[in-house]
Amino acid sequence: MKRYMLSVALATALATTAHADMSGGAVKIGVLTDKSGVFSSLAGEGSVVAAQMAIEDFGDKLGVPVELVSADHQNKADVGTQIARQWYDVEGVDLIVDVPNSSVVLAVQELAREKNRVLIASGAGTAGLTNEACSPNGIHWTWDTYSVAVSTGKAMVKQGGDRWFFLTADYAFGHTMQKDVSAVVTAAGAEVVGNVVAPLNTADFSSYLLQAPSVNANVIALANGGTDTINSLKQAQEFGLTQQARIAGLAIFLTDVHSIGLEAAQGLYLTTGFYWDRTEESRNWSKRFFERHGAMPTMSQAGVYSAVTHYLNAIAKIGDDSAGPVIAQMKATPVNDFFAQNGVIRDDGRMVHDMYLAQVKTPSESTGPWDYYKILSTVPGDEAFRPLSESACPLVAK
Template identity: 50%
Template structure:
């Protein structure tokens, strides 16, 4: 083999490396993102009782987040896809499995149904895929928690326990539960029941009804006959709206107070201020809270002709934070991205002081609001009066009380 002088060999090697460099750089870049695309699935109720509070509005919220990055992150295109789980856990799990195994989906967000979300969260953990949960069961960050999951908006503790504690302090000491009969309602009922009893109050009864029930009259009559000072509609979406409207028709609220732990601005819009006035509840987001929330919400309104719910705002925030973390990690590897998600503060129009706790709970302030009277509303969607801010550490269950194994590590 011929020998080159050292100086000439060095010049030759440099020329060869320079020729190879253009080939090596793209390979290194694409190796960081599994298939060259950051694919985000929005899985929720697109056609049923939760479609207004999540549905296509959550898809548009996710697109707004992607557009802030110019449609690309870590050198890869961002793609948003959507699916309707029809409020069936098996349908949702099948769709998620297809997305993960065949369509290269990196993360699934929203859910809007706790039974579906819990089914998919377990599936995602097996595949080391990320879920950004906007459903309500406390189980997501409890015994069913996952190192690849976060719960973004609210849960049965923040809105069930929080509401029961607030009303108990105001002298409501006898309660009756109207519970939608699946994981969402069961979780809220459990947290409310526990808090009422701990506060010295009495539970006078509970009735369970099927999801998406059009006629709740028989259940309301049972609640009315109990004589409880407060009747709680442990439901959401159209079920909660139907409860409030039918309670007004039956005159329930003339002698008894009606409370609902999970109320969305689309519910109030559907019910109308005449039916919903005076209703108090906790929310994670209100479009008219400050200049930043107003500016983002107007962008959303241009697309949907409706102001965003706390779920839709939460989906935007979750997707945006996920993309920021992909950018920081320079990869779509779920373990690396989750590490960045936990490390980076959450600062956006949704919250300016948020963070992700060990159990996956996204910590942010909540707001006690009251629905305005018709005469107090100055324009369409001018529905809430903010009464108080509940700091994150007071709004959510203490980490020491969490059943999540990750909280004990």
């Protein structure tokens, strides 16, 4: 009996020690996303659902609560930073995740560095997060402008697209996208013959799109996202531009195709980090997600689940939710789940994993709702993402 009581006491002491390093007696995760604007379908409430699923599936492995909060950054850097500061300083949030919109995520990443907390970007696309603006506190999980530039750009040049015209969103993401894609396609032998920038939330793209025929472009590259991509693609079709040039959707998400419809989107080339119908594991998880959200997951939403799970597993392994030790553990552990196999988090914060070159099916090829992609090829992670030898990240040893 004494031996049993001693064992219980020892186990209790060990548990107390393991949980002593959990700040505030809980682990708190904040989903900072776009709930009402151009990125609300590809991220938004779906990202909140994905994070909640990750927490529920993780269970009570920490012995302390895992709490979730969420907020709408309204695609404004000052609003996003204000929310993040409140979360870090007052509410004890340990991790902020998702953050679609490049200007917002770049500002929040700097704040995470200042406060020594963790940021994992899933919805954001700017490759600058792990390049010139890299941070020891930031991890870029799902995709970036470089990874879609490499795959989509090369594929379209091979298909004869040698005169490119860019319709570019006038903020960090759009400009980085145009820069990365331009470098890839010109290296492959194509020419950039024109570009125009448009503000976020533009409703009428006609004056921008109609400049493409004047320079004899045979590729119109949409360096924008969310509803801006949807609207510009629909209007390109309405003006007959899809008969004169191929459309390159550089940041196309599953929900965009669902909104546009296969009739308008068919034949589009795109690069994605996740497709719900690719494997048995991705199908199983995606069907669970659909039951809760009413739509199949985008790569950003699936990436939120994967990132939150990896983060919580790291805390469970080391018994500490301090930013430095958790990030070190995350970087030391490969990512293996339905989202990625043998994913690796590099010193610059880039989570390197396979990407997939896909083409949107024709209506006759689709078997039903959400059956939208043909996966044409797998792009290995070390080819899809910017090599460290080309990195401007000061954390990377030269």
